[in-house]
Amino acid sequence: EVQLVESGGGLVQPEGSLRLSCAASGFLFSSNWMSWARQAPGKGLEWVAIINQDGSQKYYVDSVKGRFTISRDNAKNSLYLQINSLRGDDTALYYCARNVGAGTVDQWGQGTLVIVSA
């Protein structure tokens, strides 16, 4: 069974930093692109970043470029999101997701909540 388990969220002050993690199991992690998406409280979904199998290709939504860094460790079956210079509008539930084929994801984790507040 495919499982994605996020962790690392919490309450952080503006301009602070966090490192989110996603532990993957039940599939060959190194074979899949992986993604981070987020959902602000009561709002819709937004893609944040995407990374290819070996970490050599990374893409970000404009609103997080220069502040967020996606990475992975295939030996540990783990996906990461380093988030810096946090702002209030970064408050959201952050999901990791497994990419399959092109243009889609088929599995989501349960999310980890990031709250940016003084």
Place this chain on the structure above:
Amino acid sequence: DVVMTQSPLSLPVTLGQPASISCRSSQSLVNSDGNTYLNWFQQRPGQSPRRLIYQVSYRDSGVPDRFSGSGSGTDFTLKISRVEAEDVGVYYCMQGVHWPWTFGQGTRVEFK
């Protein structure tokens, strides 16, 4: 960015009756490989999103056949042939052709 516009944003439904959600994109979703990467996700209250449909009309394993997707180019539709109680939630269309991938605003399906 490609704008995905869903309608309606709120859909009151009756148990056993059909329901339909429209999704329009600001650009064609036909990829250079000839495929159209339009997905539908369901998000039940308090849960993570769940993919229902990919590439316009392919239903995921375990998704009831009362769900169907159709469309082409920039106009797409998700239909529920007979709404059941477990179908309550928010439905999102999502394009996976142009980065950043983008979602529609979501359509909230709830009982009248």
